[in-house]
Amino acid sequence: MTDQRPQPPQTADLPSDASVPKVVVSRLSLYLRELQRLVAAGQQTISSSQLGTMLGFSDAQVRKDLGFFGQFGYPGVGYRCDELIRAMRDILGTNHSWSVAMVGAGNLGQALLGYRGFGRQNFAIAAAFDADPAKVGQTIQGVRIQPLAELAETVRQKGIRLGMLVVPAERAQEAADRLVAAGIEGIVNFAPVTLVLPPHVQNVGVDLAIELEQLSFAVTSKLAKAAGEPGVPAEP
Amino acid sequence: MTDQRPQPPQTADLPSDASVPKVVVSRLSLYLRELQRLVAAGQQTISSSQLGTMLGFSDAQVRKDLGFFGQFGYPGVGYRCDELIRAMRDILGTNHSWSVAMVGAGNLGQALLGYRGFGRQNFAIAAAFDADPAKVGQTIQGVRIQPLAELAETVRQKGIRLGMLVVPAERAQEAADRLVAAGIEGIVNFAPVTLVLPPHVQNVGVDLAIELEQLSFAVTSKLAKAAGEPGVPAEP
DNA sequence: CGGTGTGAAAGTTTTCACAGCG
DNA sequence: CGCTGTGAAAACTTTCACACCG
Numbered sequence: 001m002t003d004q005r006p007q008p009p010q011t012a013d014l015p016s017d018a019s020v021p022k023v024v025v026s027r028l029s030l031y032l033r034e035l036q037r038l039v040a041a042g043q044q045t046i047s048s049s050q051l052g053t054m055l056g057f058s059d060a061q062v063r064k065d066l067g068f069f070g071q072f073g074y075p076g077v078g079y080r081c082d083e084l085i086r087a088m089r090d091i092l093g094t095n096h097s098w099s100v101a102m103v104g105a106g107n108l109g110q111a112l113l114g115y116r117g118f119g120r121q122n123f124a125i126a127a128a129f130d131a132d133p134a135k136v137g138q139t140i141q142g143v144r145i146q147p148l149a150e151l152a153e154t155v156r157q158k159g160i161r162l163g164m165l166v167v168p169a170e171r172a173q174e175a176a177d178r179l180v181a182a183g184i185e186g187i188v189n190f191a192p193v194t195l196v197l198p199p200h201v202q203n204v205g206v207d208l209a210i211e212l213e214q215l216s217f218a219v220t221s222k223l224a225k226a227a228g229e230p231g232v233p234a235e236p
Numbered sequence: 237m238t239d240q241r242p243q244p245p246q247t248a249d250l251p252s253d254a255s256v257p258k259v260v261v262s263r264l265s266l267y268l269r270e271l272q273r274l275v276a277a278g279q280q281t282i283s284s285s286q287l288g289t290m291l292g293f294s295d296a297q298v299r300k301d302l303g304f305f306g307q308f309g310y311p312g313v314g315y316r317c318d319e320l321i322r323a324m325r326d327i328l329g330t331n332h333s334w335s336v337a338m339v340g341a342g343n344l345g346q347a348l349l350g351y352r353g354f355g356r357q358n359f360a361i362a363a364a365f366d367a368d369p370a371k372v373g374q375t376i377q378g379v380r381i382q383p384l385a386e387l388a389e390t391v392r393q394k395g396i397r398l399g400m401l402v403v404p405a406e407r408a409q410e411a412a413d414r415l416v417a418a419g420i421e422g423i424v425n426f427a428p429v430t431l432v433l434p435p436h437v438q439n440v441g442v443d444l445a446i447e448l449e450q451l452s453f454a455v456t457s458k459l460a461k462a463a464g465e466p467g468v469p470a471e472p
Numbered sequence: 473c474g475g476t477g478t479g480a481a482a483g484t485t486t487t488c489a490c491a492g493c494g
Numbered sequence: 495c496g497c498t499g500t501g502a503a504a505a506c507t508t509t510c511a512c513a514c515c516g
Binding site for chain 4: 283285299300302307308309310311312313314315
Binding site: 020022025026028029030032033034037054055056091092093094098100107108110111112114115117118120121123161162164185186187188192193194200202204206207208209210211212213214215216217218219220221222 | 273452
C-alpha cells in the first residue's frame with residue numbers, strides 16, 4: 001500500500017496508473033464543476049456529504065472516488081475547495097490549457113466556436129476547418145475557417161492534441177481519419193456515427209438525438225409508479 | 237412469469253417495469269443508430285456478434301441487453317434489422333413523435349433549432365422561448381421565438397412533454413422551474429449546472445466542456461503504456 | 473464532536489458457456 | 495451448422511461501518 005499522509009495540504013498524488021473506472025472520472029468533472037460554483041459563492045470548505053447531496057451521490061461515493069487519486073481531505077473539516085479544485089484539475093489535465101481543432105463549421109460548429117464554457121475549463125478552439133469552399137476564409141467568433149488541406153500542418157504548428165468533429169454523419173469517418181493522420185490524440189465526435197479509430201486515439205461521442213431518446217425512454221417507462229416511498233427526496 | 241414465445245415475428249414485449257440499468261438503455265440507442273445505418277445500406281439481418289463488433293461490445297452483451305425487453309432474434313439467423321428497429325423504437329418510445337420545447341435561443345439554441353438529427357429520430361422542436369425581448373418575435377429555422385410568459389400555455393396547447401434547456405448557467409435553475417411548472421416531464425439540460433428537480437421530472441445533462449475534460453483525462457493518463465500487447469489475442 | 477479514509481459486504485453488470493432451435 | 499436466449503460465474507461498483515484524527 002502506498003501509504004502517505006505527511007503534510008496537511010496534500011497535492012494530487014499522481015494521475016495514478018491503475019485503471020480508474022470511467023464513471024468515476026465523469027463524476028470527477030461534476031465535482032469540479034460544483035466546487036467552482038461553491039468557490040465563486042465564497043465557500044471555503046465542503047464535506048463529502050454536502051458535495052454528494054448537491055449532485056445526488058452518497059458521501060461514501062464521493063470519498064471513494066477521490067480516494068482513487070490521493071488524500072485530499074481534513075478529518076473533522078472536509079475538503080478545502082480551492083485545494084480540491086487544483087487537485088481535480090491536475091487529475092483531469094486541465095490545469096494547463098488545451099488547444100482544440102474543430103472540423104466542420106456548420107450551424108452547430110459555429111455555435112461551439114462561440115461557446116464560453118470551453119474557455120472556462122481551459123479549452124480553446126485554436127483552429128477550425130471545413131470542406132466547403134464557401135465557408136473557408138470566413139472568420140467566425142474570431143477563428144478563421146481553413147481548408148481541410150491545412151489541417152495536418154496547423155495541428156503540428158499549434159501543438160493541437162484534441163479534435164472536435166462537427167460534420168454530417170456521412171463525412172465523419174473520413175474527417176476522423178484526417179484528424180488521426182494529423183496526429184491528434186483524442187476526438188469528441190458530435191456526428192451520429194460510431195467511429196473506427198486506432199486504439200491510441202481517445203474517443204468521446206456526443207449524440208444529441210440520443211440524449212432525447214434517453215429522456216423519451218425515461219418518461220415513457222415512468223408508468224410503473226405505484227407503491228412509492230413517500231419519504232426520501234429523490235435520487236435515481 | 238410472463239413466458240411467451242409464440243409467433244416468430246415478435247414485437248416488443250412491453251417497456252417492462254423491472255428496473256433496466258441506465259447503461260443498457262444508452263446502448264439500446266447505439267444499437268438503434270447502427271441498425272438504421274445498416275438498413276439504409278440494404279442489410280436485412282444481423283447477428284449479435286456483428287452488431288457488437290461494430291460498436292465495441294461483446295455478442296453476449298448485445299443479447300443480454302435485448303433480453304431485458306423480450307425475444308427478438310431467430311436462432312441460426314440473427315435479428316431482422318427492420319423488426320429490431322421497430323422493437324427498439326417501441327421500447328425507447330420513438331415510434332411516435334415527440335414535441336419538444338426549447339428554452340434559450342442563443343448561439344447554441346439556434347444551432348439546435350437547425351439540427352436535422354432530431355427530426356430523424358422523431359423529435360420536433362415545436363416551440364422556442366427566450367427572455368431577451370430582442371430575440372422574441374424572430375423566426376429562426378421556421379420556429380418563432382416566444383416570450384417566456386407564453387411557455388405554460390404553449391406547452392399545454394401543443395401537448396409538449398419534453399424540454400431542452402439552452403440558457404446560461406445562472407438562469408438554468410429558474411428556467412427549469414418554469415418548465416416544471418408548465419408540466420414538462422423531462423429536461424435535457426445543456427447548462428453546466430446540476431438542476432434541482434422534483435423526482436417525477438426526468439433529467440439528462442449534457443455538458444460540452446465536460447466531454448472535453450473526459451478526453452483530456454484519457455489522453456493525459458495514457459502515459460501508463462509500457463509493456464504493451466502488440467498482438468490482439470489476450471492472455472493475462 | 474464532525475469528518476475522512478478504507479477494508480469488507482452487498483449489489484450490480486459483464487462475461488462465460490452451453491442447451492436448444494430452425 | 496450458426497446463432498439465440500439464459501442460467502451461473504466472474505468482475506466490477508457501491509454501500510456500509512468503523513478506526514482514526516484534529
